[in-house]
Amino acid sequence: MLTNEDKLKYELLIGNKPEKVLDEFPFGIFHKDAINFLSQLSKELLNKDLDLNYFKGFGFWSRKANLLRLKNKRTDIESRVGRGIALHIAPSNISANTLYTFAFGLLSGSPSIIRVSNKNVDELKDILYLINNLFLLKEFNFLAVKYSFITYEHDSNLSSHLSSLVDSRIIWGGDETIGIFKSFKTKSHCLDLVFPNKVSSSIISTKWLVNADSNELKNKANLYSRDIGLFSQMACSSPSSLILLKDHELTYKEELLNFFQDCDFYLSKKEWLSEVHSLSNFKSSIDICMQFPNSACIFRGSNISVFSINKNHFKEINNFKAQNCCLFVFEVDSIDEFSKILPSNNQTVVCLGLNKETKRLLSIKAIYNGTNRFVNVGNALNMDIYWDGYDVISFLSKLICLN
Amino acid sequence: MNEEVFNYINLYDLLKYENSNNYKFISQQKKLCSFHYDNKKNYKKIVENIFGLDTIKKANIGLKDMPYIPVDLFKNYDLFSTKFENIFKIIKSSGTTGNKPSRIFLDKENALAQNISLSKIFTDFTLLNRPRMIIADSKNTLNNKKSFSARAAGIIGFSYLCRKPEFAFDSRMNLDISNIENIIKDDKTKNILFFGFTYIIWLYLLKKKLPYDLRSELGKKSILVHGGGWKKLDSINITKEQFKEKVNDFLGINKSINYYGMVEQTGSIFMECEKGYLHSNPLCSIISRNPKTLKVSGLEEIGITQVISSLPTSYPGNSILTDDLISVKGIDNCKCGRKGVYFDILGRLKASEPRGCSDTYANQ
Numbered sequence: 001m002l003t004n005e006d007k008l009k010y011e012l013l014i015g016n017k018p019e020k021v022l023d024e025f026p027f028g029i030f031h032k033d034a035i036n037f038l039s040q041l042s043k044e045l046l047n048k049d050l051d052l053n054y055f056k057g058f059g060f061w062s063r064k065a066n067l068l069r070l071k072n073k074r075t076d077i078e079s080r081v082g083r084g085i086a087l088h089i090a091p092s093n094i095s096a097n098t099l100y101t102f103a104f105g106l107l108s109g110s111p112s113i114i115r116v117s118n119k120n121v122d123e124l125k126d127i128l129y130l131i132n133n134l135f136l137l138k139e140f141n142f143l144a145v146k147y148s149f150i151t152y153e154h155d156s157n158l159s160s161h162l163s164s165l166v167d168s169r170i171i172w173g174g175d176e177t178i179g180i181f182k183s184f185k186t187k188s189h190c191l192d193l194v195f196p197n198k199v200s201s202s203i204i205s206t207k208w209l210v211n212a213d214s215n216e217l218k219n220k221a222n223l224y225s226r227d228i229g230l231f232s233q234m235a236c237s238s239p240s241s242l243i244l245l246k247d248h249e250l251t252y253k254e255e256l257l258n259f260f261q262d263c264d265f266y267l268s269k270k271e272w273l274s275e276v277h278s279l280s281n282f283k284s285s286i287d288i289c290m291q292f293p294n295s296a297c298i299f300r301g302s303n304i305s306v307f308s309i310n311k312n313h314f315k316e317i318n319n320f321k322a323q324n325c326c327l328f329v330f331e332v333d334s335i336d337e338f339s340k341i342l343p344s345n346n347q348t349v350v351c352l353g354l355n356k357e358t359k360r361l362l363s364i365k366a367i368y369n370g371t372n373r374f375v376n377v378g379n380a381l382n383m384d385i386y387w388d389g390y391d392v393i394s395f396l397s398k399l400i401c402l403n
Numbered sequence: 404m405n406e407e408v409f410n411y412i413n414l415y416d417l418l419k420y421e422n423s424n425n426y427k428f429i430s431q432q433k434k435l436c437s438f439h440y441d442n443k444k445n446y447k448k449i450v451e452n453i454f455g456l457d458t459i460k461k462a463n464i465g466l467k468d469m470p471y472i473p474v475d476l477f478k479n480y481d482l483f484s485t486k487f488e489n490i491f492k493i494i495k496s497s498g499t500t501g502n503k504p505s506r507i508f509l510d511k512e513n514a515l516a517q518n519i520s521l522s523k524i525f526t527d528f529t530l531l532n533r534p535r536m537i538i539a540d541s542k543n544t545l546n547n548k549k550s551f552s553a554r555a556a557g558i559i560g561f562s563y564l565c566r567k568p569e570f571a572f573d574s575r576m577n578l579d580i581s582n583i584e585n586i587i588k589d590d591k592t593k594n595i596l597f598f599g600f601t602y603i604i605w606l607y608l609l610k611k612k613l614p615y616d617l618r619s620e621l622g623k624k625s626i627l628v629h630g631g632g633w634k635k636l637d638s639i640n641i642t643k644e645q646f647k648e649k650v651n652d653f654l655g656i657n658k659s660i661n662y663y664g665m666v667e668q669t670g671s672i673f674m675e676c677e678k679g680y681l682h683s684n685p686l687c688s689i690i691s692r693n694p695k696t697l698k699v700s701g702l703e704e705i706g707i708t709q710v711i712s713s714l715p716t717s718y719p720g721n722s723i724l725t726d727d728l729i730s731v732k733g734i735d736n737c738k739c740g741r742k743g744v745y746f747d748i749l750g751r752l753k754a755s756e757p758r759g760c761s762d763t764y765a766n767q
Contacts, residue, residue: 268695276694276752279707282453282724283473289448290480297452302696307452 010152013116014132016145022165024111024146026082029397030071034106037140039064044130054272055127058099061383067107070385080397082109083191084167089159089181091172091195092117093234095124100383101170102131102147107385108396111146113162118151160184168396173197173236193395195236195388198347199318200373200380202227202239203338203362207248208353209255217255220352221262223378227350229267229303230381232280232324237348237373237380240322241314242306243338244331245354257299264301267325278302280324288326292317298329311341318343339365347388348373350380404438404716405512407431411686411713412516415523418685422735423743428688429466431713432721433459436470439719442484446472446719467690467699471709471722477505477667485510485717494556496666505667513717517670520686520714521560527684528660528674529626535592536565537583539599539608539629541572554600556669557630561598571599576607583613587620595625597656602635605646609653618655627659630672637750643679663748667720671712673746676739680732683743687712691729694752702731705749726752 010018027034045052045059052059060066071077086105090098098116105112116124128149135144152158163169163184171181174197182192202224209217233240244256267273274280285305288295292309299306304325309317311330322328332338335358342349349371351359363374372389375382385392411431418427436459439446450459454470476482483490489510496505509517526532538558545555562568569582586592599608604627613621627650636646643661650659663681664672671687683689690699691706700706708729715721728749737745 278697279473279694279724279752282697283475285453286449286473286476287479289452290445290476293445293448295452300453305453 009155009158010150013121013149013151014128015135015148018113018148018150018162021111021113021146021148022085024085026084026111026397027109027146028077029080029082029109029393030067030074030077030107031109033140033142034109035064035067035071037134037143038062038067038103038106040134041130044134045127050126052126054123055096055099057382058096058103061100062103070107074393076394076399079400079402080109080394081400082111083396083398084110085165086110086112086168086170086396087162087166088112088114089169089171089177090114090116090120092119094231095120097172097383098124099127101172102149104170104385104392104396105147106143108393110168110396113148113150113166115159115162116149116151118153121151156180156184163190166190168193170392170396171195191395193390193392196345198236198345198388199321199343200237200239200348200350201241201243201342201346202350202352202377202380203243203245203354204259205245205247205353205355205358206250206252206256207245209259210248210250210252212353217259218262218266220377221259222266224350224352225263225266225270225304226378227380228263228325228327229270229277230272232274232277233322233326235381239327239348239350239380241317241328241330242352244329245335245338245358246331246333247358260299260304260306261301264304267303273303277324281305281326284322284324284326288320288322291320295328314341315343318345335362335365338362339369342366342369342371344370346371348375348380350375350377352377404434405516407434408512408516408714408716409519412519412523415527415685419527419742421685421742423683423688424466428685428713432466432469432711433464435713435715435721438716439484439721443482443719445480445482446484466688466711469722471711471724472719474505474665474667474723474725477507477718477720478503481506481508482720483508483718490717494666494669507666507669507720508718510717513715516714516716518560518563520670521672522564524672524674524684524686525561525564525628528676528682529596529628531594531596531626533564533566534594534596534626535586535589536562536568536596536598537586537625538562538568538570539572539597539604540570541574541576542570543574554603554631556666557600557664558598560669561596561628565596572607578608578611580613580617583617583621587617587624592624595621597621597625597627597654599627599629600631601629601646601661602631604629604650605636605641609649612653613655618653620655622655622657625654625656625658627654627656628662628674629659630662630664665710665723665725667723668710668712668715670714673710676737676741676745678737678739678745680737680739680745681748682737682739682741682745686714689729689731689744689746691731691746692724700731702733705730707752708748728752 042059042062045055088101090101134140163186168191170193171178173195178194178196281303288307295307295309298308306327306329309328309330317328440450450470458468458470490508491511492509494507573579647659651657661675662672673681676682688711690709693700694707705728708725708727711722729746731746734744735742
């Protein structure tokens with residue numbers, strides 16, 4: 001149980017008190033109440049009258065149809081229940097992911113204590129209000145007592161204490177946070193789902209680049225600008241490099257520059273783009289000049305900069321982590337070569353213009369090197385129940401064996 | 404290059420009647436850019452990668468197209484365009500925003516150019532010639548001889564322009580009124596420069612009215628020159644007008660001149676004219692850039708401040724994009740009669756803070 005001293009140190013945002021949640025029982029995965037709750041929340045978020053644009057992606061993902069699709073893909077619905085009480089250390093870089101981690105708790109049947117980053121409390125205030133209103137509905141009484149949203153300052157004692165009482169923990173990185181939480185004593189059966197620091201890359205077929213019609217190129221440039229721009233490349237799944245797959249003999253320089261020009265244009269049209277993005281991009285570009293004197297800027301727009309580097313320096317640029325729509329590019333001759341140079345902490349590869357067979361080949365070769373997501377352009381940032389190599393629902397639940 | 408800088412500074416009195424963007428100023432900028440391009444490898448890389456070699460080699464390039472670097476660069480890197488053994492002084496910014504301070508590397512020639520430049524601008528705007536000086540600060544501010552804070556650099560810079568400077572505060576920042584009285588009583592004192600940092604003046608000097616006789620004498624003989632610290636005053640909602648009023652009321656000084664300058668371009672400061680606007684001068688100019696595009700902003704539009712100085716030779720700081728917000732009020736037509744760009748500084752840009760996956764918990 002939480003001591004009185006510990007209780008004083010957290011602020012309950014919404015839901016039940018954490019000490020009460022700890023007494024709750026888990027329930028089945030994809031429980032009808034969980035699906036109804038999330039789909040109700042989705043309707044609220046997609047309501048045009050509400051100014052919650054930032055969370056619309058989550059609203060779209062949590063539509064009833066999508067949740068039922070995810071449910072129907074599973075064959076283990078009847079034989080899985082939540083693993084127990086889950087402690088979620090929600091991410092601070094992308095506040096919407098606090099909602100995903102909550103959804104993972106709901107869909108996996110795990111009563112949850114969700115520690116919201118104090119950096120995100122303001123941003124999440126309106127949406128927490130919506131969730132609280134749903135909790136107050138009679139039909140969701142069952143769930144309301146099982147979830148607790150709290151926030152507290154950096155406090156090792158409380159984190160350690162909560163860690164010792166739960167059955168699973170979801171720790172949204174990075175490495176330093178994971179290190180801190182791993183140092184706390186947990187129950188012997190407690191499982192940790194951790195999301196350490198990762199980088200992501202993208203690959204473009206130069207054959208496609210040369211042959212695609214201008215509408216297709218513009219469409220893909222628009223999607224790619226979202227992948228690199230929405231979180232200023234600070235999300236782990238946002239690519240910081242674009243590898244040029246030399247799968248034909250023609251020159252492609254002009255088409256490539258046009259593609260970046262289009263990305264720059266579409267970025268300028270994004271309502272979510274920061275007011276000072278151009279300045280941030282400029283500063284990041286200068287920083288690259290200082291850090292990588294051997295790189296050469298091949299494109300510089302108002303919102304995006306592209307630097308050509310020697311592929312032998314790929315490891316260094318992954319350690320550097322580009323920001324604010326700065327991309328590193330270099331050429332590879334084959335998928336095989338690309339797979340070999342991907343760093344072991346690469347999470348996502350965004351694919352542009354790769355045909356199905358090439359993409360399949362890439363996934364076969366690169367998965368052994370660490371990469372676990374191969375997505376079409378525009379999908380880099382789409383969160384799902386399959387993330388960072390985990391089937392999150394399976395991980396947070398236990399399989400019941402009936403013999 | 405240093406000789407050319409000294410020659411250029413000597414043209415001050417001629418150039419102050421020229422329109423902004425005059426040929427000499429632009430030409431001086433080109434020379435400085437080329438000099439840093441040839442002497443600083445990373446600067447060369449920045450020019451080639453971000454601006455293009457044309458921006459310093461082309462004959463008819465304008466000021467707005469010449470290379471500039473972000474002010475943060477001086478916080479994150481040691482930048483100098485001379486041999487390290489020539490560096491004799493490192494000036495640090497206050498770093499009040501919680502960031503690392505800037506480090507500016509000066510050789511003797513560059514430091515001298517800063518002093519001469521400051522003298523030219525100071526005399527032009529105050530019409531004072533080697534006045535007595537009262538520094539609204541404590542001697543302790545100057546303790547470190549090798550590495551100066553911006554506050555110390557300002558005090559030293561202005562002290563060179565005056566006779567027998569005295570500090571107004573003791574080591575605990577309590578007003579030592581006898582120092583002011585002594586200067587006033589001195590028959591040789593014709594005029595006085597009261598100098599200090601805006602926030603320090605507000606916080607420590609404008610606590611209590613000076614006695615009537617001192618206020619009366621200061622009113623006849625003194626000018627207050629102050630700069631820096633507006634961000635702090637803004638945060639407690641103090642306007643320029645309120646500041647001036649209180650200076651008049653508490654010190655008796657009815658002429659106070661604000662200036663805008665930074666440690667990255669010590670010596671070339673922008674002083675306030677009689678009409679209340681900050682002004683460019685033959686040694687430094689200013690450009691406002693739209694934060695969304697970095698293109699030059701129009702008059703009255705709020706933009707990011709790019710400061711351009713004719714002095715920096717030992718470090719590549721001749722053209723710097725700051726985080727300050729500006730509104731350019733006009734060019735070459737200020738009612739005060741001066742040429743050049745006149746403007747208001749509006750505060751600091753609220754920088755977005757990119758957050759990575761690494762800060763879920765650990766960095767809070």
